Amino acid sequence: EDVSVVVVGSCMTDLVSQAPRLPKAGETIHGHRFFIGFGGKGANQCVQAARLGAKTAMVCKVGRDVFGNDYIQNFKNNGISTAYAEQTENAATGAASIIVNDTGENAIVIVAGANMLLGQEELQRALTAIVNAKVLVCQLEINPDTSLQALRMARENHVKTIFNPAPAIVDLCSDFFKASDVFCCNESEAELLTGMSVTSVEDASQVGLELLNNGCGSVIVTLGPQGCVVCQPTNTAPKHIPTTAVTAADTTGAGDSFIGALAFYMAHYPTMPLEEMARRANLVAAVSVQTVGTQTSFPFQKDLPTELF
Ligand code: RIB
C-alpha cells in the first residue's frame, strides 16, 4: 500500500444555481445559471490532495444509481483509488442543493443518503489502507460514529489525523478532539462549537485556544479572505496567517481545497511547520475561489507556483 492520504467521508452531487442573491423563505427568484458538479466535503478534500500529487484513496458510499456511477468514474479521472468506494442499492447518492449569490457566498442543503450507510464494516475493509496511510481526513457529512472510529483507527496506528467538523454540530463529542492531530474548522463552525462569536482575527485566536483546550494536537480556524489562525500548544500565541486578496467568483468548497492541500503537505512534507503548511494551503484555496464550482475550480500542481512544492 503506497496510499499517502486516505479520506473517510462524503460524496455529494452538487446541484448548483447561481442567482443575484439568496432567496428568502417562501420566495421564488430568477437565477442565471444552473450546473451539476461533483461535491461533498470528503470527496472534495480527496480530489484536492490528489491534484497536488498525493496518492489517495477514498472510503465512501454512493448509490447504485446514475449519480453514483458517475462519481466512481470521477474518482478514477482524478487518479483516486476506488478500492473502498462502495455502491449501495439501499439509498441514493448524496445530493447538495446549492445557491451561490453574485458575491460568491452560498447556502447549501445536503441530503446525505448513501453517505449515512458508510459504517464499521466498510472501515474494516479499508483497514490496511487506513493504517498504512500518512494522513487520514474526516468530516461530518457521514455518520459521526464512523468518522470517530476512522480517526481512532488512524491514531492507534500513528497515522496523522485531520478532522474537519463540517457541517458543525452543537454538542460535538469531546472524543473527536482527542482523536484529532489537526482540528480544522471555519469561523461559523467555530461559533457553533463554542458559542463564541467569531468576527475578527482576534476572535478566531480566542476561539482557537478554546477549541485547543479540548485536547486536539492543534487547531486551525479558517477565515476566508482573512486567511486562517493556527493554534498550537507549544506556541504561546495563536498565529494569524493572512492570504492573498482575490476576487471571489464562488467560495463553495474553498475550505475543502484548504484541507485537501493541508493533507497533501502533512503527508509529503512531514517536517514542515504547520504554519507554513497553512500558508501554502491558503494560497491553493485562494485559487479555487476565483472560478465557479467546487472540484472544477481546484488547481493541479502544474497550475501552481513551484515555490508551493
Ligand atoms: O464544502 C462544500 C461542499 O459542501 C459542497 O460540495 C457540497 O456538496 C457540500 O457538501
Ligand code: NA
Ligand atoms: Na470555486
